[in-house]
Amino acid sequence: MTQDALPRLVADSLAEHLRLMPSVVVTGARQTGKSTLVRELQGAERRYITLDDAEALGAARTEPEQILAGPRPVTIDEVQREPQLMLAIKREIDERRAAGRFLLTGSANLLLMKSVSETLAGRASYLTLWPMTRTEQLGLARCGVWDQFFEAPPQDWLEMLGAQNLPKEDWRALARRGGFPPAAIQMRTDRERAIWFDGYVRTYLERDLQSLSNISALPDFRRLMQAVSLRVGQLVNQTALGRDIGMAQPTVHRYLNLLETSYLLVRLPAYAVNRNKRLIKSPKIYWSDSGIAWHLSQQPEPQGALLENLVLQDLLAWRDSGSSSGELFFWRSTLGEEVDFVIESGGRLLPIEVKSSRRTRLSDTKHLRTFIGEYPERSLPGLLLYDGERAEWIGPDVLAVPWWMAF
Numbered sequence: 470m471t472q473d474a475l476p477r478l479v480a481d482s483l484a485e486h487l488r489l490m491p492s493v494v495v496t497g498a499r500q501t502g503k504s505t506l507v508r509e510l511q512g513a514e515r516r517y518i519t520l521d522d523a524e525a526l527g528a529a530r531t532e533p534e535q536i537l538a539g540p541r542p543v544t545i546d547e548v549q550r551e552p553q554l555m556l557a558i559k560r561e562i563d564e565r566r567a568a569g570r571f572l573l574t575g576s577a578n579l580l581l582m583k584s585v586s587e588t589l590a591g592r593a594s595y596l597t598l599w600p601m602t603r604t605e606q607l608g609l610a611r612c613g614v615w616d617q618f619f620e621a622p623p624q625d626w627l628e629m630l631g632a633q634n635l636p637k638e639d640w641r642a643l644a645r646r647g648g649f650p651p652a653a654i655q656m657r658t659d660r661e662r663a664i665w666f667d668g669y670v671r672t673y674l675e676r677d678l679q680s681l682s683n684i685s686a687l688p689d690f691r692r693l694m695q696a697v698s699l700r701v702g703q704l705v706n707q708t709a710l711g712r713d714i715g716m717a718q719p720t721v722h723r724y725l726n727l728l729e730t731s732y733l734l735v736r737l738p739a740y741a742v743n744r745n746k747r748l749i750k751s752p753k754i755y756w757s758d759s760g761i762a763w764h765l766s767q768q769p770e771p772q773g774a775l776l777e778n779l780v781l782q783d784l785l786a787w788r789d790s791g792s793s794s795g796e797l798f799f800w801r802s803t804l805g806e807e808v809d810f811v812i813e814s815g816g817r818l819l820p821i822e823v824k825s826s827r828r829t830r831l832s833d834t835k836h837l838r839t840f841i842g843e844y845p846e847r848s849l850p851g852l853l854l855y856d857g858e859r860a861e862w863i864g865p866d867v868l869a870v871p872w873w874m875a876f
Contacts, residue, residue, distance in 0.1 A: 476610035477506055479596055482791025487569035490594045491562045497598035498732035498757055499576040499677055500649045506598060507544050507572055519546035526550055533557035542570050549575040550680055555588040562592045577681055578730050597789040600648025600758045603876055612787040613876030619814050623850050630860050630874045637873045640856060644771040644779055647760020666764040682727055693724050698765035701774040704751045732757055740798035740811045753799050755781050773825035777809055780823050783876040806836045818844055820851040827856050834867040841866055
């Protein structure tokens with residue numbers, strides 16, 4: 470099956486946004502399928518322009534009003550390559566505000582590019598296309614069942630999970646292929662994927678990165694990428710990271726920001742009732758795609774932290790699907806007790822712990838129970854995702870769930 474034949478979770482939200490807003494921006498890492506997604510919505514009435522084309526990029530720089538002129542709605546791919554085009558789009562919208570007039574895609578987080586976000590304020594809505602979820606790869610335009618844990622009473626969770634009827638697979642195979650459509654769908658062997666990921670990283674370093682910031686020391690940047698790939702799910706200590714790879718902390722800070730702006734890196738904030746404290750606590754670090762993380766790590770087999778990464782990838786797709794109101798965190802107590810993920814939705818909390826072991830132990834639930842005891846009025850029972858066969862309650866407040874039944 471080709472990626473063109475696989476529906477994406479965000480497609481319905483994109484169509485809805487185009488009916489409401491004059492400009493819709495779809496962002497995400499390169500090769501997540503943005504061009505395929507927007508072309509499926511093209512229709513004969515839309516003009517399509519990609520700024521990966523040298524001629525179109527030149528016109529965007531010298532004659533922006535000219536390429537936007539005309540009554541037909543316009544789709545512009547890779548718009549981050551010429552941020553000044555946003556000013557012309559703003560003027561066009563202010564002169565004639567019509568729903569769906571501009572559909573823009575970008576391989577950088579335009580909300581983190583101040584000039585862009587300010588220019589389109591009130592004129593655009595934003596959607597993120599993350600790498601494909603496992604269920605999208607199976608041909609289902611969906612992600613995990615996270616919504617249903619909030620909608621169904623806990624006594625119905627076992628029945629709800631059984632009704633999903635999702636196939637079991639080795640999480641290591643899923644981690645190796647990741648969710649970039651070419652690697653996940655078109656490549657058949659790890660060797661083929663290694664060749665593809667090599668090309669992806671080279672293109673990112675030599676072209677995409679340079680469009681965001683002039684980086685001359687590309688070997689240093691790649692060394693940082695490898696170091697981060699070995700720290701999946703860990704707290705970010707930029708000083709220690711810089712010391713380990715011989716890089717100044719300000720440079721580490723700048724490079725991490727560029728990876729995040731490019732949607733390759735994800736920083737997960739800590740949960741705290743006080744929202745200001747969430748901003749000052751150290752985040753944990755993940756990759757947006759397990760395949761590229763494993764490739765960069767150069768490890769012979771995916772380690773348990775990449776199962777955590779896979780869970781986060783699915784949670785991100787759920788959060789940014791356009792139909793969810795959830796927020797994602799991890800939790801860490803002052804004593805160092807930690808819960809891998811916390812979903813906050815509708816004032817309630819769902820704590821999630823991830824284990825790559827095939828069996829569960831009562832001790833695996835300790836930190837989940839500590840969290841539930843800390844927030845008894847708001848917390849749902851905890852989930853312990855593991856690499857097993859059966860979903861079962863471990864006491865009244867923790868449900869052990871094989872990861873493949875959840876997503």
